[in-house]
């Protein structure tokens with residue numbers, strides 16, 4: 272039987288000062304005057320169309336992602352949060368994250384974001400090495416990054432994530448470790464540590480930069496960085512996520528546990544369990560900001576709806592749940608997919624026999640070997 276999981280809210284802001292050459296997110300170079308007021312109205316009209324799918328449910332986290340949400344003023348962020356809170360029930364004290372490019376913030380901004388209801392800031396730092404930042408086409412340097420983080424802390428925001436990337440062009444292991452030392456000095460609650468990937472349809476994919484570390488070197492770099500993070504109190508809990516005690520990102524953990532989420536904004540994706548239809552609905556919004564804005568109150572901004580077939584759910588679930596070091600509970604698999612645990616066998620037994628997964632009572636946990644070959648493990652569950 273499908274049971275309703277927690278519900279998160281994702282809000283996409285699709286503009287950046289400049290498009291980074293490695294990035295395949297739905298982000299577009301910002302016009303000189305951002306249509307903030309129009310976009311706030313479009314987001315709320317978008318939300319109203321989704322409301323019948325989530326009647327009576329409580330939102331447990333909010334995440335402003337991008338693009339660069341910090342291009343929006345605190346007044347616009349407040350108008351979005353107030354508009355959403357007037358239409359949905361927000362759990363008191365819920366986590367509200369805002370992604371921030373360190374090149375886009377000035378004094379006083381964080382204080383105003385905090386007053387608007389933001390209580391977690393995620394900074395796109397990428398590296399503290401100015402050469403690396405330049406090769407990545409970033410608009411900020413390391414001094415700006417450090418200043419931005421301190422401004423947020425001075426404004427009373429203590430729940431801070433730093434995004435770093437590794438295996439960068441011309442980066443050695445010592446340089447990656449040095450980036451972490453600079454991050455530790457700022458005492459963030461959370462570090463996201465991503466291996467640079469060459470995504471299709473990006474400038475880097477068309478013309479890869481020189482000096483990207485080989486796979487084995489990137490793996491060694493990841494292991495050395497993981498050890499340094501652990502030694503500084505940041506425990507790995509997901510492929511790319513490390514946190515101090517109790518500081519895991521509630522919003523992202525909800526995705527990985529196959530929770531539900533509403534996605535509003537250009538190109539945003541949602542996943543909504545519908546027990547009355549005995550189904551799980553994926554819904555996405557059209558990607559281009561101009562078309563999204565032009566949709567007015569019509570349903571033209573809905574890019575598509577898709578029901579996840581029962582046969583596709585084991586893989587869909589594993590794609591998320593196996594990213595977590597703690598794995599998942601078989602009972603939760605049953606509640607969130609609506610399938611009996613038998614739907615996983617004999618594939619689960621094969622993975623256990625290969626030493627990729629292990630069973631700990633009710634939990635299925637990826638082993639160290641399984642984590643190294645995670646894509647292979649996940650693909651076992653492809654229908």
Ligand SMILES: C[S@@+](CC[C@H](N)C(=O)[O-])C[C@H]1O[C@@H](n2cnc3c(N)ncnc32)[C@H](O)[C@@H]1O
Nearest residue numbers: 293294337338370371372395434465466467468
């Ligand atoms: C939406 S961005 C964060 C906020 C803001 N847009 C910024 O870049 O400063 C999300 C994060 O994904 C990571 N990322 C983006 N493209 C990536 C790629 N090709 N490989 C690895 N990590 C990537 C970066 O660390 C980036 O900070």
Ligand code: SF4
Nearest residue numbers: 287290291294298338
């Ligand atoms: S600033 Fe962030 S979202 Fe924008 S292009 Fe760069 S990595 Fe992508």
